[in-house]
Amino acid sequence: MAKTELVRIKVNGRDREAPAEPRLLLVHFIRDLLQLTGTHIGCDTSNCGACTVILDGKTVKSCTMFAVQADGAEILTIEGVASKEGKFHPLQEGFKEEHGLQCGFCTPGMILSSYALLKENPRPSEDEIRWGISGNLCRCTGYKNIVKAVQYAANKMAQGA
Amino acid sequence: MIPPAFEYLRPKTIPEAIALLEQHGDEAKIISGGQSLIPMMKLRLARPGFLVDINRIPNLDYVKEEDGFLKIGALAREADLHKSELIKSKYPILRDTVAVIADPQVRNLATLAGNLAHGDPANDHPATMLALGASIVATGPHGERVVPVAEFFLSLFSTALEPNEVLTELRIPIPPDGSGGAYVKVERKVSDFATAAVAAQLTLDSSGTVTYAGIGVTNVGPKPLKAKPAEEFLIGKKPDDTTFTHAAQLASEDCEPSADLRGPAEYKRGLVKELTRRALALAAQRAGSKESK
Numbered sequence: 001m002a003k004t005e006l007v008r009i010k011v012n013g014r015d016r017e018a019p020a021e022p023r024l025l026l027v028h029f030i031r032d033l034l035q036l037t038g039t040h041i042g043c044d045t046s047n048c049g050a051c052t053v054i055l056d057g058k059t060v061k062s063c064t065m066f067a068v069q070a071d072g073a074e075i076l077t078i079e080g081v082a083s084k085e086g087k088f089h090p091l092q093e094g095f096k097e098e099h100g101l102q103c104g105f106c107t108p109g110m111i112l113s114s115y116a117l118l119k120e121n122p123r124p125s126e127d128e129i130r131w132g133i134s135g136n137l138c139r140c141t142g143y144k145n146i147v148k149a150v151q152y153a154a155n156k157m158a159q160g161a
Numbered sequence: 162m163i164p165p166a167f168e169y170l171r172p173k174t175i176p177e178a179i180a181l182l183e184q185h186g187d188e189a190k191i192i193s194g195g196q197s198l199i200p201m202m203k204l205r206l207a208r209p210g211f212l213v214d215i216n217r218i219p220n221l222d223y224v225k226e227e228d229g230f231l232k233i234g235a236l237a238r239e240a241d242l243h244k245s246e247l248i249k250s251k252y253p254i255l256r257d258t259v260a261v262i263a264d265p266q267v268r269n270l271a272t273l274a275g276n277l278a279h280g281d282p283a284n285d286h287p288a289t290m291l292a293l294g295a296s297i298v299a300t301g302p303h304g305e306r307v308v309p310v311a312e313f314f315l316s317l318f319s320t321a322l323e324p325n326e327v328l329t330e331l332r333i334p335i336p337p338d339g340s341g342g343a344y345v346k347v348e349r350k351v352s353d354f355a356t357a358a359v360a361a362q363l364t365l366d367s368s369g370t371v372t373y374a375g376i377g378v379t380n381v382g383p384k385p386l387k388a389k390p391a392e393e394f395l396i397g398k399k400p401d402d403t404t405f406t407h408a409a410q411l412a413s414e415d416c417e418p419s420a421d422l423r424g425p426a427e428y429k430r431g432l433v434k435e436l437t438r439r440a441l442a443l444a445a446q447r448a449g450s451k452e453s454k
């Protein structure tokens with residue numbers, strides 16, 4: 001086995017570290033070493049976006065990045081989206097209320113892409129929402145209810161502000 | 162899919178990166194965005210023994226106009242280019258191109274320099290850089306050399322970059338007043354490679370005559386195509402539909418598409434003709450309009 005390197009990452013506000021072989025993908029680091037299995041592996045070929053996480057404020061596909069590259073970064077995964085007390089984020093609430101999921105496999109990635117979109121653009125149009133989630137595939141609900149879920153969250157967040 | 166094992170190297174400066182390339186020769190590969198390289202490593206289409214990660218080298222992510230050129234550093238991400246006000250206002254052809262590359266997550270990491278250095282004729286930037294008459298800066302052990310993009314692509318996945326050189330910068334001549342460009346792509350779905358795509362850049366003088374024409378075509382041959390006969394035909398002409406239709410015909414005769422899942426060769430040839438016509442028409446419209454040239 002190739003020599004390992006200690007990778008330090010702040011995940012969902014918590015400092016974590018683990019040794020990683022250079023070829024270890026970030027998604028495996030998150031799922032297997034940090035035991036955060038909310039980040040899913042879908043296609044494993046950079047197409048589906050199920051493995052999307054937010055790294056230093058930007059969405060990335062964690063199946064297409066090496067864990068060693070993320071050393072020193074801050075990462076948000078689906079486990080860190082709800083409040084510490086376990087209260088749903090408006091996006092999570094929106095996906096529940098608007099039936100934005102069926103099997104739920106794409107949902108963590110969908111929520112993180114939408115999360116990044118709303119940070120940058122708090123009142124997106126339908127087209128902008130579709131553009132924002134264009135790197136995430138859903139194979140069961142279609143996208144209509146997902147778009148509604150993001151709109152639900154945008155409205156709710158606007159009221160809260 | 163787990164990529165094959167490699168040794169990971171993280172230089173802090175360009176000279177350090179070059180020294181590592183010198184040391185490891187053909188076995189080393191630069192990684193910037195990694196959005197093409199990592200999928201290829203998973204498929205064992207690439208098996209570098211050493212990965213030289215340039216992402217931690219500071220001050221390489223610039224997008225600026227200087228000395229008559231738009232200069233783009235090796236680490237400027239596609240997403241940075243898409244957000245850049247300068248690109249939005251003065252380089253619509255580049256904005257068009259960035260907008261149809263892959264998807265938001267990939268654009269957050271992928272770089273324009275990597276898109277070129279990869280040497281894939283299916284990538285989108287090469288055609289646009291051909292249309293703009295851009296050059297790349299290759300930095301090696303003996304300093305910098307400037308290579309026109311028209312001479313950069315040698316064949317499939319093969320470029321003029323030496324194994325001990327880093328593509329450090331891209332230089333686009335600042336288009337004069339009266340210039341406009343467009344990139345028009347047909348893809349089956351978001352993040353697919355182009356079935357075909359055409360980049361067109363025009364400059365019109367005060368009488369509305371074409372004084373510069375650049376046309377690049379994506380994914381219709383072993384390397385990105387510069388449609389020279391069409392470009393030459395356009396010089397001195399008025400930008401009207403008859404002229405553009407003829408130029409489009411010349412571009413479609415110039416390309417060498419092959420049949421694949423995206424369609425038969427004749428379909429792609431027809432597509433190049435129509436996309437060339439549309440790209441030229443949009444370029445001319447932008448060249449004439451003060452708001453978005």
